[in-house]
Amino acid sequence: xxxxNYDKYGFFIKxxxxxxxxxxxxxxxxxxxxxxxxxxxxxxxxxxxxVNNNWEILDMEKVKKxxxxxxxxxxxxxxxxxxxxxxxxxxxxxxxxxxxxI
Numbered sequence: 001x002x003x004x005n006y007d008k009y010g011f012f013i014k015x016x017x018x019x020x021x022x023x024x025x026x027x028x029x030x031x032x033x034x035x036x037x038x039x040x041x042x043x044x045x046x047x048x049x050x051v052n053n054n055w056e057i058l059d060m061e062k063v064k065k066x067x068x069x070x071x072x073x074x075x076x077x078x079x080x081x082x083x084x085x086x087x088x089x090x091x092x093x094x095x096x097x098x099x100x101x102i
Contacts, residue, residue, distance in 0.1 A: 003030060005034045008033065012049070046059055
């Protein structure tokens with residue numbers, strides 16, 4: 001039985017044969033991030049992504065957009081951490097200024 005593997009983001013990795021269970025007859029083992037749904041044929045400038053139990057075809061422009069969006073989310077998280085550190089530093093300075101022990 002053929003299975004199709006994809007990474008944690010859903011992008012197609014490879015096709016391989018599923019292993020038979022050593023404990024049960026006619027039972028196959030499926031690793032995480034795999035499916036038996038056959039992916040469609042794609043063109044050279046396209047990628048396959050498995051989302052919501054379906055394969056979708058992405059052109060490279062859409063892939064770039066996904067990457068850019070994930071980078072924006074990362075920056076936003078870093079900004080939140082930085083902002084919290086600034087607030088903590090201000091609290092410490094104010095406590096010192098007014099001689100408040102924390």
